Amino acid sequence: MQHQFPHAMLPVALHDERARQDFVRSYKVDVLTRLGPGNREVFDRRAKPSYQRKTGQPPRSRREIATAMQGDAFWQMWSSLNRSGQEMMWEALTEPAFRERPRLVAQAQRLRRKRKSFGSLQISGDPVPRYIAAVDIHNQPGGYGLVLGQDDVYAGALYDLSAYHYSVGGLGPLGSDPGDSTVAFLREHHRRFAPRRILDLGASIGASTLPFADAFPKARIDAIDVSEGMMRYADARAKSLGKTIHFSQQNAERTNLSSGSFDLIVSHLFFHETSAAAVRNVMKECHRLLAPGGLMIHSDVPESNQFHPDPYDQWWRDWTTHFNAEPFRSTLRDTSLSKVAVAAGFAPRNVRELKIPSAAAVGVYKKTHGYGAEWHLVVATK
Ligand SMILES: C[S@@+](CC[C@H](N)C(=O)[O-])C[C@H]1O[C@@H](n2cnc3c(N)ncnc32)[C@H](O)[C@@H]1O
Numbered sequence: 119m120q121h122q123f124p125h126a127m128l129p130v131a132l133h134d135e136r137a138r139q140d141f142v143r144s145y146k147v148d149v150l151t152r153l154g155p156g157n158r159e160v161f162d163r164r165a166k167p168s169y170q171r172k173t174g175q176p177p178r179s180r181r182e183i184a185t186a187m188q189g190d191a192f193w194q195m196w197s198s199l200n201r202s203g204q205e206m207m208w209e210a211l212t213e214p215a216f217r218e219r220p221r222l223v224a225q226a227q228r229l230r231r232k233r234k235s236f237g238s239l240q241i242s243g244d245p246v247p248r249y250i251a252a253v254d255i256h257n258q259p260g261g262y263g264l265v266l267g268q269d270d271v272y273a274g275a276l277y278d279l280s281a282y283h284y285s286v287g288g289l290g291p292l293g294s295d296p297g298d299s300t301v302a303f304l305r306e307h308h309r310r311f312a313p314r315r316i317l318d319l320g321a322s323i324g325a326s327t328l329p330f331a332d333a334f335p336k337a338r339i340d341a342i343d344v345s346e347g348m349m350r351y352a353d354a355r356a357k358s359l360g361k362t363i364h365f366s367q368q369n370a371e372r373t374n375l376s377s378g379s380f381d382l383i384v385s386h387l388f389f390h391e392t393s394a395a396a397v398r399n400v401m402k403e404c405h406r407l408l409a410p411g412g413l414m415i416h417s418d419v420p421e422s423n424q425f426h427p428d429p430y431d432q433w434w435r436d437w438t439t440h441f442n443a444e445p446f447r448s449t450l451r452d453t454s455l456s457k458v459a460v461a462a463g464f465a466p467r468n469v470r471e472l473k474i475p476s477a478a479a480v481g482v483y484k485k486t487h488g489y490g491a492e493w494h495l496v497v498a499t500k
Contacts, residue, residue, distance in 0.1 A: 122282040123291040126225060126358035127351060129218035129275050138210040143286050146203045153196050160192045161430060180433035187433070201441050204257050207283055212259055215276040219266065226271050226354035237339075239353040240366035246344045247369060249393040249446075256284070257443050262322070262345045274323045274351020281325060289325070290478045292359075296386035297326030298477035299493050300417050301333045308413065313337050313381035317407065319370040319400065320344075320388030324352035324363060326417075330384070331361045340364045340380075342373060371399035378409045386417045386493075389455070390447050397453070401462035408500040414464075416455065420473050420494040423451050455496040464498040471496050 122128065131139060169186035170176045177186045187193045230239065245251065246263035254261040258280060264273045281293040289295045304311060314337055318327040321341035330339055341363050343349050349367045356363045368374060383404050389397050404414045421435050439448040459469045476491045
């Protein structure tokens, strides 16, 4: 596994913190890859026959499978171990992020002063939407909207560490794999496309935004997110890596950006952490912001039920909705993003959904998450 790239904004872990992080990563891999498949066995041999005896028919939907499995001791043990892994991960990451916070705040201020020509940063100070404030998504302590003080970057610093450890390095040393993969898709399928203005939505720390700066050096790139801690950190991180991006804290459901002003609008890993109502609003906003002939690409985990017809797979993927504070994930899997795009104004013939290979194609991610090495795109032209 490649190490996380040690850019100037990354919290530095001490020896014992590093040991804890290493332990948690291997614990997670073990629970997911060695014990995880045991649930299928338990379902086939124990829960399914028992459900059938009680109801006269085998469980057919993911909800019936949930009923069949919920009381099973192996499933309960596995679920508890998996949840503990996530909690241990946050303990191993919050310590260095919190200890490093004052240094990182000062570092971000310094980078903003010294690297003024590398993009810009606008902080509105608006509160995050309720659907973000109410839930600590995948149990990140304090959630995405956490602000601990003036000029804070803590939410971003913690997210940067977690993206690497949670994906067990699967997003690459800079966490940029989703963006790298979209750029590779554009290079292969839209060779002549040379956008002059690009917008990245729900950019968080800008990990997936940066590949667009390398791929389209003449374009102006804007990136937005509702979290001020993420945007401040993203700006400092991009500056430390010598990339020019214009970050602003705003809600992608209704931005202050001009109609028809972007040739390319992208998002990565955004919709599965966004409410269903917000997804519909974001699509409408994309339609408003795109220039005629412009391209919209939303990339996310390839979990849609259209790719996973087996109800057991669908039930398995619900774990994170119920036990890892990702309330929108199951709903998104049931949603046809093509239909949402059409309802937002895109012509049906101009919308398609597909899976693309991951640029990094890191095997361990595939093993632990059952996907990885692939992304689900919804692509539309205006
Ligand atoms: C998983 S992160 C995105 C990761 C990032 N795009 C990447 O590829 O590294 C999801 C982000 O969406 C942001 N978000 C959620 N709802 C939003 C909204 N309505 N407008 C803008 N950002 C939003 C969250 O604050 C969070 O930072």
